[in-house]
Amino acid sequence: MRFVGLITARGGSKGLPGKNTALAGGKPLINWSIEAAQKSLLERTIISTDSEDIAAICRAAGGEVPFMRPAELAQDDTPHIDVILHALDWLESNGDLPEYIVLLQPTSPMRQATDIDGAVRMAVDNDADSVISVFPAPVHPFWIRRLDASGRLEDFMKWPEQSGYLRRQVLPPAYALNGAIYVLRSRTLRENRNYFTDKTFGYVMSEENSTDIDTHADLLVADLLLKQRKE
Structure with missing residues (x-):
C-alpha cells in the first residue's frame, strides 16, 4: 500500500498575491x-504548479516538480x-x-510530519476511502446565525430540545475542516470525484497546527508562530 504526497501551488493567487512563496518564519511558505x-x-511527494518561479523555489528546497501544470488547470x-x-x-x-494520494496544501505551514503520519495510519487502520484533517470548531454551529432581508437574526440550524443559552461544555463536539491534509484513495476519488464517502474519517489536529493562510493577517500570525517554534 503506497502513499504519495501532492503539494498544489498555483501561481495566480488573488486573495493574497504570491502567498505560496511569501516569507513565513524566514523561508518561503x-x-x-x-x-x-x-x-x-x-514515500514520495510531488509538487503541481503552473509557475516556474514556484517550481524553482521548490526544487531549491529539495522538492520534486516532475511536470508543470497546464494553464487550464490553474484558473480561479x-x-x-x-x-x-x-x-x-x-x-x-x-x-x-x-x-492513496495525500494532498498537502502549502497554506498550512504549521502542519507537522506527525500529523501527516497520523492521518496515514488512520487510513490504513480503518481501510478508509479518505481521511480529512479537522480541528475543534472555533465557533460552534449552534451559535451561528443568519440575517434575513430586513437584518433580523434567524437560527441557522435547529437548536437542541433544551431552551435558553447552551454552554459550550454541554454541546456536542464540533469540528471544522482545516485544509491541511487529505488522504484520498486514488480509485475511489476517480470513481466518485468527491472527497467524502461513508468511509471518510476525521483526523483531529491542534488549533495551532491548523493555522491556514488566506489573508495578510494570517501570514503575519503564521510568521510569528513559526519563528517562536524555531526558537
Whole structure:
C-alpha cells in the first residue's frame, strides 16, 4: 500500500498575491509543507504548479516538480479535484499510481510530519476511502446565525430540545475542516470525484497546527508562530 504526497501551488493567487512563496518564519511558505512531507512516512511527494518561479523555489528546497501544470488547470475557478486527478493521471502514466494520494496544501505551514503520519495510519487502520484533517470548531454551529432581508437574526440550524443559552461544555463536539491534509484513495476519488464517502474519517489536529493562510493577517500570525517554534 503506497502513499504519495501532492503539494498544489498555483501561481495566480488573488486573495493574497504570491502567498505560496511569501516569507513565513524566514523561508518561503511552501517550504514548510515540503519539509513536513520529507520527514513523514510518505514515500514520495510531488509538487503541481503552473509557475516556474514556484517550481524553482521548490526544487531549491529539495522538492520534486516532475511536470508543470497546464494553464487550464490553474484558473480561479478550476476545481481542486481536477488538479489532483491530473497528478494521478501523470503518476499512472509513469508507472507509479499509489493506493492513496495525500494532498498537502502549502497554506498550512504549521502542519507537522506527525500529523501527516497520523492521518496515514488512520487510513490504513480503518481501510478508509479518505481521511480529512479537522480541528475543534472555533465557533460552534449552534451559535451561528443568519440575517434575513430586513437584518433580523434567524437560527441557522435547529437548536437542541433544551431552551435558553447552551454552554459550550454541554454541546456536542464540533469540528471544522482545516485544509491541511487529505488522504484520498486514488480509485475511489476517480470513481466518485468527491472527497467524502461513508468511509471518510476525521483526523483531529491542534488549533495551532491548523493555522491556514488566506489573508495578510494570517501570514503575519503564521510568521510569528513559526519563528517562536524555531526558537
